[in-house]
Amino acid sequence: MSKDTTLVFECLLHNHTQKEKHRELEMFIREGLRGRQIKIGTPVLITHPDIIRLRFSSLLGLDEDRTFGGFFHVNAPYAVKIHFYTNKKSRCDVFQQDEEQLFETTELPAEKLDCLWESLHFEKNTHNTLLSVITTMFRFSLAKVNSKIIGINRMVLLHGPPGTGKTSLSRALFNKVAIQNAHLSFSYLEINCQALFSKWFSESGKKIARLFAEIQSLSDDKRKVVFVLVDEIESLTLARSTALGGNEPSDSIRAVNTLLTQLDRLTEKNNVIVIGTTNLLHAIDDAFLSRVDISVEIEPPSHRAAYNILVSCIKELASCGLLALREKLAYFDSILAMNGFEYSPEHAKHSQSEQLYNIAKLASLVPLTGRTLRKAPFIAYTGIISRNDTPGCDALLEQLHRDMEQRKTEAQRVTK
Ligand SMILES: Nc1ncnc2c1ncn2[C@@H]1O[C@H](COP(=O)(O)OP(=O)(O)OP(=O)(O)O)[C@@H](O)[C@H]1O
Ligand SMILES: [Mg+2]
Known part of the structure; x- marks a missing residue:
C-alpha cells in the first residue's frame, strides 16, 4: 500500500439483532484504532492502515492479493467493508496560471468528502431517492444501455433556496456511490458557473473549451465513471441576459452557447453523470432544462x-x-x-x-x-x-x- 493511500471502512451488520457481535466488532476496531471514537455504519478514516489490515486479515481472512478497494466477508455474521481512498492531488495543472481554479478533478471516493453524506439531514426519502436515481443511472451506464431506446441523458437537477445543501448533497451523493462501488474507478469534476461567468467573464470561452476537453479525456476511459457537478447553473441565463444588455455581447453569448452545446454532447457519453444545482428554477436555460431526466426540489429542513x-x-x-x-x-x-x-x-x-x-x-x-x-x-x-x-x-x-x-x-x- 503506497503512502498516499488511506483506508476507510464501513461496517455493516448482516443481522441487526446481533448486538453482541456488533459490540465485539466495535471493541475490536476501537482497539485497532487506539481508542478513536467510531460509529458502526459510518465510514471511518484510519491513519494506521497496516495495523487494521493485519488485524482484519487474521480475523476475516482478507485476501492480500485483492487490489480493489473493498471486500465483503459474506459468511461472517457481520461484514466489514474496507475502502481505499487515494489521496491523489487534484489535477489543477490545467488552470495553473489562474490564481484560483475554475475546476478541479478528484478521484472518488475522496477523503475530503468523508462523512459529508452522514452530516446532511433531510427527510429520509431525499437521501434514498437521490441515491437510487444516481445508482440507477450508474448501473445503466455500466450495462451500456442504449440511451436512444431508454431515454436517459444522465442529468439530474437539484433546485431549492440558497443554503439548503444542494452542493453538499451532490458531492456527498457522488462520493457515496463511489464508496458503495469501490472496486470501480470514479472521477469527479465540479464546474462553478457563477465563477465562470463573473470572474472569468472575458475568457470564459477558452476555459469552457479546456474544461470539456478534460471531461472528454476522462470519459474516454471506458472503465471510468465521470461525475460532473454543474453548480449554480442559473448563472448561464443571467450571463446571457447581461451580455445582451452590454456593449460586447457576442463573446459571452458564444461562451454560454458553447457550454450548453458541450453539456448536450455529454449526454452521448454513457459513463458521464451530471448533477446541476440552482436557486432559481425559473431562470434556468430551457435548453438545459429539457435535457434533465429528474428534477428534485431540496427544501429547508423539516x-x-x-x-x-x-x-x-x-x-x-x-x-x-x-x-x-x-x-x-x-x-x-x-x-x-x-x-x-x-x-x-x-x-x-x-x-x-x-x-x-x-x-x-x-x-x-x-x-x-x-x-x-x-x-x-x-x-x-x-x-x-x-x-x-x-x-x-x-x-x-x-x-x-x-x-x-x-x-x-x-x-x-x-x-x-
Ligand atoms: N439539510 C442539511 N443538513 C445538514 N447541513 C446542511 C443542510 N443544508 C445545508 N447544510 C449546511 O449548510 C451549508 C451550505 O450548504 P450548501 O452550500 O450545500 O447549500 P446550497 O444549497 O448549495 O447553497 P447555495 O444555493 O447558496 O449554493 C453546508 O455547510 C451544509 O453542510
Ligand atoms: Mg451551492
Whole structure:
C-alpha cells in the first residue's frame, strides 16, 4: 500500500439483532484504532492502515492479493467493508496560471468528502431517492444501455433556496456511490458557473473549451465513471441576459452557447453523470432544462432534519469541551424508536431533547435553511459566553429558543 493511500471502512451488520457481535466488532476496531471514537455504519478514516489490515486479515481472512478497494466477508455474521481512498492531488495543472481554479478533478471516493453524506439531514426519502436515481443511472451506464431506446441523458437537477445543501448533497451523493462501488474507478469534476461567468467573464470561452476537453479525456476511459457537478447553473441565463444588455455581447453569448452545446454532447457519453444545482428554477436555460431526466426540489429542513442538525452542532460543541451536557442527546430516529415510533412530549418532559425538539419546530416554521441552522448555535453561544467559560447545554438551548422566537417574529413581520 503506497503512502498516499488511506483506508476507510464501513461496517455493516448482516443481522441487526446481533448486538453482541456488533459490540465485539466495535471493541475490536476501537482497539485497532487506539481508542478513536467510531460509529458502526459510518465510514471511518484510519491513519494506521497496516495495523487494521493485519488485524482484519487474521480475523476475516482478507485476501492480500485483492487490489480493489473493498471486500465483503459474506459468511461472517457481520461484514466489514474496507475502502481505499487515494489521496491523489487534484489535477489543477490545467488552470495553473489562474490564481484560483475554475475546476478541479478528484478521484472518488475522496477523503475530503468523508462523512459529508452522514452530516446532511433531510427527510429520509431525499437521501434514498437521490441515491437510487444516481445508482440507477450508474448501473445503466455500466450495462451500456442504449440511451436512444431508454431515454436517459444522465442529468439530474437539484433546485431549492440558497443554503439548503444542494452542493453538499451532490458531492456527498457522488462520493457515496463511489464508496458503495469501490472496486470501480470514479472521477469527479465540479464546474462553478457563477465563477465562470463573473470572474472569468472575458475568457470564459477558452476555459469552457479546456474544461470539456478534460471531461472528454476522462470519459474516454471506458472503465471510468465521470461525475460532473454543474453548480449554480442559473448563472448561464443571467450571463446571457447581461451580455445582451452590454456593449460586447457576442463573446459571452458564444461562451454560454458553447457550454450548453458541450453539456448536450455529454449526454452521448454513457459513463458521464451530471448533477446541476440552482436557486432559481425559473431562470434556468430551457435548453438545459429539457435535457434533465429528474428534477428534485431540496427544501429547508423539516423539524426532524432541523432537530438532527442542531443535535450534531451541540454534540460537536460538547466534544470540543465548549459545552457541558447534562443528558445524552439522541438523534431523531432514536427518540422515535424509544417512544414506539411516536414522539411523545410526555416521555421527555423537561428534557433537553424536548427543548431542542421545540426549537427545531420553530426553525422549520420560519423556515431556516441548513446553512443558517448550522450557524445558529454559534450565534446563541455568543449570547451566553460571558456568563460562564464552559456554559451548560441548558443555557445554550434557552438562548437558541429566544433567537428562534425572534427570527419567527421577524419573518412574520416581513410577510405582513
Ligand atoms: N439539510 C442539511 N443538513 C445538514 N447541513 C446542511 C443542510 N443544508 C445545508 N447544510 C449546511 O449548510 C451549508 C451550505 O450548504 P450548501 O452550500 O450545500 O447549500 P446550497 O444549497 O448549495 O447553497 P447555495 O444555493 O447558496 O449554493 C453546508 O455547510 C451544509 O453542510
Ligand atoms: Mg451551492
